[in-house]
Amino acid sequence: MSNKDINIIFFGNTDFSNPTLLACYESFNLKAVVTNKSKKMGRGQKILDTPVMTLAKEKNLKIIEGIDLNDSSFAKQLKDLKPDFFVVVAYKILPKSLLDIPKYGSINIHSSLLPKYRGAAPIQHALLNQDDSTGISTFLIEPKVDTGKIIDQFEIEILEDDNYGSLSKKLSDAGANLIDSSINKCLNHSSELIKQDNNKATLAPKISKDDLKINWNDDSSMILAKIKAFSPTPGAFTTINNKRLKIFKAQSINNDNKNQIGSVYNIDKNFFDVQCGHNALRLFCVQLEGKKAMDSKDFIVGYQDLASSILK
Numbered sequence: 001m002s003n004k005d006i007n008i009i010f011f012g013n014t015d016f017s018n019p020t021l022l023a024c025y026e027s028f029n030l031k032a033v034v035t036n037k038s039k040k041m042g043r044g045q046k047i048l049d050t051p052v053m054t055l056a057k058e059k060n061l062k063i064i065e066g067i068d069l070n071d072s073s074f075a076k077q078l079k080d081l082k083p084d085f086f087v088v089v090a091y092k093i094l095p096k097s098l099l100d101i102p103k104y105g106s107i108n109i110h111s112s113l114l115p116k117y118r119g120a121a122p123i124q125h126a127l128l129n130q131d132d133s134t135g136i137s138t139f140l141i142e143p144k145v146d147t148g149k150i151i152d153q154f155e156i157e158i159l160e161d162d163n164y165g166s167l168s169k170k171l172s173d174a175g176a177n178l179i180d181s182s183i184n185k186c187l188n189h190s191s192e193l194i195k196q197d198n199n200k201a202t203l204a205p206k207i208s209k210d211d212l213k214i215n216w217n218d219d220s221s222m223i224l225a226k227i228k229a230f231s232p233t234p235g236a237f238t239t240i241n242n243k244r245l246k247i248f249k250a251q252s253i254n255n256d257n258k259n260q261i262g263s264v265y266n267i268d269k270n271f272f273d274v275q276c277g278h279n280a281l282r283l284f285c286v287q288l289e290g291k292k293a294m295d296s297k298d299f300i301v302g303y304q305d306l307a308s309s310i311l312k
Contacts, residue, residue, distance in 0.1 A: 003027050009083040012052040016168055017089040019176035020109055021052060024087055025059055027180050031081040032062040069095055085183060096143050104186055106141040109175035113153055115196040117204035118146035123167055125204040127229035133157050136174045138182040149193040151182040163228040214238045216262035216311060220252040220279040238311040248293060249285035262311040270297045274311055
């Protein structure tokens with residue numbers, strides 16, 4: 001069977017999904033793309049497509065809006081396309097009724113080296129835990145989340161200047177590079193698929209709003225890890241004079257000062273330092289509530305009370 005004889009239905013919503021969608025479009029017979037319904041957003045109630053829908057429209061692909069995954073008419077649309085595989089990237093959990101449709105199974109691309117970091121936020125947890133490396137896994141989907149047989153994996157080093165945005169891009173591209181070999185391995189070398197060791201499994205649950213709040217009593221390295229994990233979105237935050245201040249770029253620095261925890265000191269024209277429970281953080285990019293993100297040098301010029309501020 002040549003690649004162009006393999007029928008694929010792709011499921012995805014986000015920018016993370018798009019490199020794999022493009023790879024499926026170029027390599028296989030992409031029968032349809034399933035993505036969330038467009039939504040009205042903002043004051044003008046402008047209709048916004050998901051990034052996956054935008055790309056699918058550019059390529060003139062058949063689009064199916066996945067509103068109710070348990071709807072029988074939705075399932076029938078998928079069955080009528082006679083898919084060999086579903087390829088699922090950053091989408092909802094598919095019910096078993098849908099997983100039974102493709103001839104050879106459903107492949108998911110997950111941004112960790114499974115069974116490590118099963119769950120919704122593996123990239124963020126790898127950064128929060130200050131891991132040296134992470135990776136991408138392709139696996140056959142089973143009803144229990146992130147537990148299926150592993151098809152392929154690729155390890156990626158986490159660099160000092162990586163954050164959620166940069167690491168997501170690397171992992172997204174790596175996943176796209178694996179989809180061709182993963183589909184062909186399922187077809188021709190299924191005996192090589194690896195059963196996950198549940199005893200080695202760790203979890204990466206969905207991020208809550210509380211996870212984004214900075215505690216200045218923590219070590220500066222822990223706070224920096226949080227900033228990286230949530231940059232450029234949704235942003236780790238603190239408060240300054242009762243206003244929310246998001247921090248997007250910082251550096252951990254050593255100090256032996258006895259400054260009050262959370263106090264701002266050493267204000268330079270390009271940065272300012274904040275005392276942590278141990279050592280300090282040097283802030284380079286911030287966003288004050290109601291304002292746009294800006295370099296610290298611009299924030300310093302416009303915020304007159306900075307020298308006497310305590311971040312909480």
